[in-house]
Amino acid sequence: MMLDPVARFRRFARAAVTEVGALDHSFLGRGRPLGVARILNAIGHGKTDVGEIRAYLGLDSGLVSRLLRGLEDEGLIETTPHPDDGRRRIASLTRAGEAEFAAYEALSNERAERALARHANADALLAAMDLVASAFGRDQIELVEIDPRAEVARYCLGEYYGELARRFERDFDVRLSADPDAETMVRPRGVFLVAFSDDMPIGCVGLKGTCAEYGEVKRLWVAPAARGLGLAKRLMDRTEAIARELQMPALRLDTNKALPEAIAMYRKSGWTEIDRFNDDPYPDFFFEKRL
Amino acid sequence: MMLDPVARFRRFARAAVTEVGALDHSFLGRGRPLGVARILNAIGHGKTDVGEIRAYLGLDSGLVSRLLRGLEDEGLIETTPHPDDGRRRIASLTRAGEAEFAAYEALSNERAERALARHANADALLAAMDLVASAFGRDQIELVEIDPRAEVARYCLGEYYGELARRFERDFDVRLSADPDAETMVRPRGVFLVAFSDDMPIGCVGLKGTCAEYGEVKRLWVAPAARGLGLAKRLMDRTEAIARELQMPALRLDTNKALPEAIAMYRKSGWTEIDRFNDDPYPDFFFEKRL
DNA sequence: CATGGTATCTGACTTAAGTCAGATAACTGT
DNA sequence: ACAGTTATCTGACTTAAGTCAGATACCATG
Numbered sequence: 001m002m003l004d005p006v007a008r009f010r011r012f013a014r015a016a017v018t019e020v021g022a023l024d025h026s027f028l029g030r031g032r033p034l035g036v037a038r039i040l041n042a043i044g045h046g047k048t049d050v051g052e053i054r055a056y057l058g059l060d061s062g063l064v065s066r067l068l069r070g071l072e073d074e075g076l077i078e079t080t081p082h083p084d085d086g087r088r089r090i091a092s093l094t095r096a097g098e099a100e101f102a103a104y105e106a107l108s109n110e111r112a113e114r115a116l117a118r119h120a121n122a123d124a125l126l127a128a129m130d131l132v133a134s135a136f137g138r139d140q141i142e143l144v145e146i147d148p149r150a151e152v153a154r155y156c157l158g159e160y161y162g163e164l165a166r167r168f169e170r171d172f173d174v175r176l177s178a179d180p181d182a183e184t185m186v187r188p189r190g191v192f193l194v195a196f197s198d199d200m201p202i203g204c205v206g207l208k209g210t211c212a213e214y215g216e217v218k219r220l221w222v223a224p225a226a227r228g229l230g231l232a233k234r235l236m237d238r239t240e241a242i243a244r245e246l247q248m249p250a251l252r253l254d255t256n257k258a259l260p261e262a263i264a265m266y267r268k269s270g271w272t273e274i275d276r277f278n279d280d281p282y283p284d285f286f287f288e289k290r291l
Numbered sequence: 292m293m294l295d296p297v298a299r300f301r302r303f304a305r306a307a308v309t310e311v312g313a314l315d316h317s318f319l320g321r322g323r324p325l326g327v328a329r330i331l332n333a334i335g336h337g338k339t340d341v342g343e344i345r346a347y348l349g350l351d352s353g354l355v356s357r358l359l360r361g362l363e364d365e366g367l368i369e370t371t372p373h374p375d376d377g378r379r380r381i382a383s384l385t386r387a388g389e390a391e392f393a394a395y396e397a398l399s400n401e402r403a404e405r406a407l408a409r410h411a412n413a414d415a416l417l418a419a420m421d422l423v424a425s426a427f428g429r430d431q432i433e434l435v436e437i438d439p440r441a442e443v444a445r446y447c448l449g450e451y452y453g454e455l456a457r458r459f460e461r462d463f464d465v466r467l468s469a470d471p472d473a474e475t476m477v478r479p480r481g482v483f484l485v486a487f488s489d490d491m492p493i494g495c496v497g498l499k500g501t502c503a504e505y506g507e508v509k510r511l512w513v514a515p516a517a518r519g520l521g522l523a524k525r526l527m528d529r530t531e532a533i534a535r536e537l538q539m540p541a542l543r544l545d546t547n548k549a550l551p552e553a554i555a556m557y558r559k560s561g562w563t564e565i566d567r568f569n570d571d572p573y574p575d576f577f578f579e580k581r582l
Numbered sequence: 583c584a585t586g587g588t589a590t591c592t593g594a595c596t597t598a599a600g601t602c603a604g605a606t607a608a609c610t611g612t
Numbered sequence: 613a614c615a616g617t618t619a620t621c622t623g624a625c626t627t628a629a630g631t632c633a634g635a636t637a638c639c640a641t642g
Binding site for chain 3: 033034035036059060062063081085086087088
Binding site: 003005006007008009010011012013014015016017018019020023024108109112113115116118119120121122124125126127128129130131132133135136137138198199200227228229230 | 294296297298299300301302303304305306307308309310311314315399400403404406407409410411412413415416417418419420421422423424426427428429446488489490491518519520521
């Protein structure tokens, strides 16, 4: 009757295999074998270096070389030596290649649209897909330093305040996401980190350099789709490393009892509770970690 | 930055392709090509008829024939003519084949367990997987008549009462799931339907034959993972067809204002509101449909 | 029992995909 | 400038997968 976790996982795997098989087949619609199509698409998605393509698709160097030659003969790509290193080659789409790539893109987009349109609650389906994709891609999550005033950062902060509003059952001013003292989260004073999973922002944290005695950790957010992956810990660890690099003698943060998972995480990773160090009305817990 | 629905869908597709690729590879761990392994597993999972295997895996008849021969030579399966039709052949695992199949099963189970163990919130991950798998498998959902006292039926009813308890914020007696007048939902008086998606029960409905004037529709439930697929409508349509078959002149049902989606669905599919026809304290809406 | 239809099998092919051992040319550090 | 390393390419293979046209044996029907 299939209700134990393993059976449920395997049901998912079966469904995914079927769906992915169909997906592969749709790539065959343009009369080109799958391997060639995959390379063309890898190039279209910005994998220009031959070695990069090889690593991305997990193929043998000889094979990639041959397939590239085929695409060149078709007039879809051209390869030139790397300007800094004559051994390496970079591949790029010709005009015809761009058109062909666009056709593949259109195919994929159409497929996605059709699948989503069939579902009466596409939001729920997408949320579930985000969660599964994040779980599968957990080892490819990258932390990137971003200017807190950049669009991605603003998006993360918007989500962060939305989450707080939900937890506190109180409205937060959306304009808060345009932090007036954003420059304290830019090097050399501080930093703002965004976690990306396959180009999708799924978490952030800010390190604010406000005074000489300590740095402040602010706005730690992890997207619902990425919870359970240990991302908050990873963000904190990286923040700590950067704080050390910036010669900060200690870190402080404040938090609210509405965020119990965060509090537990702080306690577990060497933070100690201290007395209130600011007069902000929201927080009711204050932590410090000496570096 | 990838936040539009199509981009999110495609992110999922990429993650799934990668994961499924790894999954295929794990099938290669036993030194047998994928095609052969897939056939062995199809047989292990009860696809005995050669034609059935062909349809299930979508392979050419000549290819399947050859692969079966290979497995026979390995001593893993044996084929015998079908008792009712000498043209058809049925394949079955030998003792060695059973062992080999069990090894593949163990591999799959281990994989699933490892993936789940890595996630700190496996329940959320599984719920998301159930939802995605149901969406992908929507065309394979089957409605089956089941005795309402059987284990699967009891499971569905348990979920149904759990859902009610959540919506009404009130406890329901779990023992209710063992319906005292279950025999009114068994042919020829009535029927109980369970919806299966790849062996997983994801919905149910009961048709109760209580009197000559009308049949009663009870306990319509759709699992959270299966919402948005139009399953409730499908269950109701089938119930209606069976009611006609059983010569019921009309159908009635009662429902509660805490279930607005259901009420909307009834109105849209030809039900008309009528006066209270029982003295049950819970419902506040009553519907009828003449057949 | 002849006829047309069906399920499976065989043999002869093609194509895709992958492997591996050098070859070649460019880089790096001493 | 030379040895060792690295990135890509070439050629000669193997294996997996799939296609297709018959062949064979069995079934259903008049």
